[in-house]
Amino acid sequence: MKDIDWDALSFSLTPTDWMYVTEVTGDDAWMPGTLRPYGDFNISPAAGVLNYGQGLFEGMKAYRTAEGRLVFFRPEENARRMQAGADRLKMPPVPESVFIDAVEQVVDANRDWVPPVGKGAMYVRPILFGSGPILGVAPAPSFTFMVYCTPVGPYFKGGMTAIDLLISEEHHRAAPGGSGGVKAIGNYAPGMLPSKAAKAEGFAEVIYLDAQTHSCIEEVGAANFFCVKDGVLSTPSLTGTILPGITRASVIELARSRGYDVREERVAVEAALDADEAFCCGTAAVISPIGSITHMDTRHVFSNGQPGPVTLELYDALTAIQAERAPDTFGWLHEVPSLR
Ligand SMILES: *Cc1c(COP(=O)(O)O)cnc(C)c1O
Numbered sequence: 001m002k003d004i005d006w007d008a009l010s011f012s013l014t015p016t017d018w019m020y021v022t023e024v025t026g027d028d029a030w031m032p033g034t035l036r037p038y039g040d041f042n043i044s045p046a047a048g049v050l051n052y053g054q055g056l057f058e059g060m061k062a063y064r065t066a067e068g069r070l071v072f073f074r075p076e077e078n079a080r081r082m083q084a085g086a087d088r089l090k091m092p093p094v095p096e097s098v099f100i101d102a103v104e105q106v107v108d109a110n111r112d113w114v115p116p117v118g119k120g121a122m123y124v125r126p127i128l129f130g131s132g133p134i135l136g137v138a139p140a141p142s143f144t145f146m147v148y149c150t151p152v153g154p155y156f157k158g159g160m161t162a163i164d165l166l167i168s169e170e171h172h173r174a175a176p177g178g179s180g181g182v183k184a185i186g187n188y189a190p191g192m193l194p195s196k197a198a199k200a201e202g203f204a205e206v207i208y209l210d211a212q213t214h215s216c217i218e219e220v221g222a223a224n225f226f227c228v229k230d231g232v233l234s235t236p237s238l239t240g241t242i243l244p245g246i247t248r249a250s251v252i253e254l255a256r257s258r259g260y261d262v263r264e265e266r267v268a269v270e271a272a273l274d275a276d277e278a279f280c281c282g283t284a285a286v287i288s289p290i291g292s293i294t295h296m297d298t299r300h301v302f303s304n305g306q307p308g309p310v311t312l313e314l315y316d317a318l319t320a321i322q323a324e325r326a327p328d329t330f331g332w333l334h335e336v337p338s339l340r
Contacts, residue, residue, distance in 0.1 A: 002112045006119040010153050012150075018038055020147040020148075021041075032102075033102060047133060052134075063322070064117045070114060071335050074334070106124065114151065171191075172214075173219055224282065227277065227279075232262075234263045234271070236267050257329075278302050279314075
């Protein structure tokens, strides 16, 4: 293992040794790529991604479990989501087998950088983009699929803390018919202004409402939203403006298996503010309890600003499966093979 201060890790970039690269021209078939030393690379100033934002990213984790294994959490889902995104952005989808081989190779080659059990995870970042030069607005003539990774610390260091959120009145994340349902890189820069403004006011993130009616909750920054009322879970349905989170899908399956009624529906702001508990979820934080939501200058507090019981139950159940402290009954874990 690398000689680094694992306790000092946060969610920031620590360069590792190896990255994976493969390229394709036009409609040719993707071929497995190769590992290269991690570092900068050359790109045309006219690359499609630099000029027109033809690009996608994924985010996933590999980590050591209580059983001493090194595993991914549902990597096939990331592969499929990137394929759906590639279709939407007119890029050639990377076959699932190439994607899985790529993330396995990168994590295996950078094994020494994976934090010890409980000290965090290897965050893996696959990216797919139009790398060939193009002047007219059209798909790039060639594409690059790369994977790099970086160790990150545990999201909650000193125990779980509930976050304070602000509903954005002025900005929306995604419009019907747009690209909000895929991890298109262009979806994220427009959120930086509202997010920074909210953070300057002491909030952890913004909540976006739907662009059409500005009355229903869509997402929390880059995480999916859930609320709980009288033991019933509710989350915005996947209408095309919601990013289909893999954590979201896992929470739904897990909650249903534990006997909860989970509704995928339109979540009106009023209903959400009237809930007993609320949380958001995504790969980075797994499940983050929401302590309060501020809407039009009024602050609505959930369960006294503490994580609610259903939130805690689901967090414990999901993290127990991920850490192999509970059986992997859904078959969600995928071991990273030793390839070298
Ligand atoms: C990535 C992402 C999520 C969470 O997806 P996971 O697969 O659970 O990590 C939610 N919303 C947005 C906008 C995202 O980009």
